[in-house]
Amino acid sequence: MVITSSMQPEVRARYLKRQVEQIRDITADRVVELVVKIRSEEESADAFVDTVAEALKRRGLSTQARDLLPADQSTFDEGRKSKEGGEALRQHAESMSAQMSGSAVPSRVQLERKAVSALETFLQSDAVKESVAAVSAVPAAQRPEPMAPISFWTSSSAVLQVRDEDLDKLASREDIEGIYLNQRLSVPPVLTPKSVPSAVLDNKVSSWGLRMIGALSAWGAFGCKGDGVTIGLLDTGVDADHPDLRGKIAAWAEFNSMGQEIVGSKPHDSDSHGTHCAGVICGGNASGRWIGVAPAAKIAAALVLNGAQGGTHAQILAGMEWAINQNVDAISMSLGGLIMEPDVPSTYTRAILSAVKSGIPVVTAIGNEGHQTTGSPASDFLAFAVGATDHEDRAAGFSGGRTQVISESPVFPPQTLPLVYSKPDLSAPGVAVFSSVPGGQWQHMNGTSMAAPHVAGAIALLLSGTSIARPSRVPRDQKAFVIQDLLTGSARELGEAGQNHRFGFGRLDVLSAIGFARDLGY
Known part of the structure; x- marks a missing residue:
């Protein structure tokens, strides 16, 4: 509460x-x-939050992923022409990209x-x-x-x-x-499997995840590899000298337990977790296999989890603010703390809301404690939460997901409450994922931590292969929702009809996402 x-x-x-x-x-x-x-009285009554909350409620009733695809680009154009168009956008909202007159957002x-x-x-x-x-x-x-x-x-x-x-x-x-x-959070548990299925090792050109989500095909079909896109990675740091990541770290910051930036810090990884996630986002093929979904993208890396010491809420909030101020195109966070109850804490809600209003999706790993568990901030209403699948499109046994509840909130208006919703939103490869680790090495790892950066990399491909990033095409306050709707609406549907606790709305398919985006005029 x-x-x-x-x-x-x-x-x-x-x-x-x-x-x-x-x-x-x-x-x-x-x-x-x-x-x-x-407290912020003005933001508590924010029409933007009201509209989004109502749209997300309706979203939960969808029985197929395609229902979530955003409105045709022409709908935005019509909304710019008249006040009537702006109101029409509000009523048209069938998905997360619910519209409201652009002038309403400060x-x-x-x-x-x-x-x-x-x-x-x-x-x-x-x-x-x-x-x-x-x-x-x-x-x-x-x-x-x-x-x-x-x-x-x-x-x-x-x-x-x-x-x-x-x-x-x-x-x-x-x-x-x-x-x-200001509680301390551990580095998320991940596992290096003792044996890797031959079907995974048979992928000689790339990691199996890149092939599965259509990244390789997107490079060829649309000529996009994440050019001009920067992803904010909040993690244990990154080995900037790794041959797959060299020259791709566009910005760096490290924060202490109180959230203060450490002056003079240089890029490094206090564990191996961050370098592995970075490789999934934008790694190259120095190993002989392509490991990064968007190899031409850049990373703004913030060290908010300090190896064995872990991190704190303050470090993560500091990293989120830093990334937003860096004007990144998306934030990827494979971190969080286990939440035992369905009620969701509001620790990160305003920070995620600030990112979304700035057009920045916040991609989060759902957690590795299994069915009917989630982690925060992935359990947050506005977080883009990701579960894990294996090479046969089965849900990973460790992957979290359940129904969440917000009964009272300082952010969402009373008329939108209670909010009952499911997590995750989407799933992506997270079992035996091959990627970079410090020291110029590579490893296979299991975890929803590996699934989230697949989605972050897919956002980079989507932005580099469409016109979504242009302010003249998509209003700033709707950009994050359009991106999320395209990725969820184009997913390969698995499990129950609609959103479910194992796969969300389905498994990521970035090739289809770019195809749908272009068909809709983006």
Whole structure:
């Protein structure tokens, strides 16, 4: 449960009190690191979110993937010509690409200014200053190294250290919508299989996943390999000197546990996970096999999971903001924390919403704990969640998926609630996937972590093979939805009719996605 702007003060107070109690149940530390979400009345009533939520509700009733294909390009053109056209777009919305008049969405600069102003007001308040300053008075043996608060406009959140005894005072503020422990997340578990099926090894030209999703055919049929596209990869880092990735790291950043950027950091991989994911997105054929879905694409890599130490919510939120500010074309996150209940936390919702409003799909791995489990942020309503399949189009046993619920939310308007929806949205190759690892080597790995970058790479192919990336063709606030609808609407349908917990709407087919996009005028 998360608070809404419509909650009465006494209800909000009880909720925040329970959050404080939950934090104290988790840790007995004298000083705690928090992610504090600041309320935004204006965004709670955002017509954009209202429209998207209603469209996504209808989406859940679709019994075939093709129902999700976006409107013909001419529909956008008609909507630009008149107010009536804009209203027609709203009523036409049968999929995630629900339309609304473009002028209703504030620019990213406007959104940033409003969020920064609210965060500055919070951080400059006497109560917060006093709470933060009091940390230094705690004996060094009972606290972490004091760090200055940091804020992220994309998630309307601040990360700060406070004493346990100051939690109640903090929770009494009216401008707070939620308080979360800055919990640590592990690097997602992946497995190097002891034996690889001969049908996988028989793929001598490329990894089996590239052939299965139609990437090789898309290169030949449409002449696109991801040229001019940059994918934001938030992971354990990347080996920029790997022969399959050399020259493809367009930007780099590393963040500490509080979400502060580490000055002077150079590209490296603190594990092997990030380099493997990077190879799936844009690796070449240095091994003798093509491993990357979009070998001409670039990567903006952020280290938000530090090897054996893992990462934190603050690191991931920092990485998301950095990637959005880098103007990437999509964000790929093969990370997350296991969520045991169907109720979805709002830790990442505003950050994903900021990305979507900027035209950036957020591709997430659903998790590796099996059927009827999911991970956050993949469980988030607006995340583009991906499950894993094998070379015979069977769902991987470890791949997650289930029905999720949002009963109350600080983001979605009350009239759209409760939201009941399924995850994942799509599936992609995630078993015995051959890709790069640090030190100029290659390995086969299992995991939904391997499936998500297939989708991110497919986005690069889709953008380089169509006109979707041109602002004159697709409105900025609809770009992410058009991309997601084309990929889900063109999927090879597997399992139950419509969306199901094992495959989503089906297995990724980027060749068909580009074909449908061109047929629809994109």
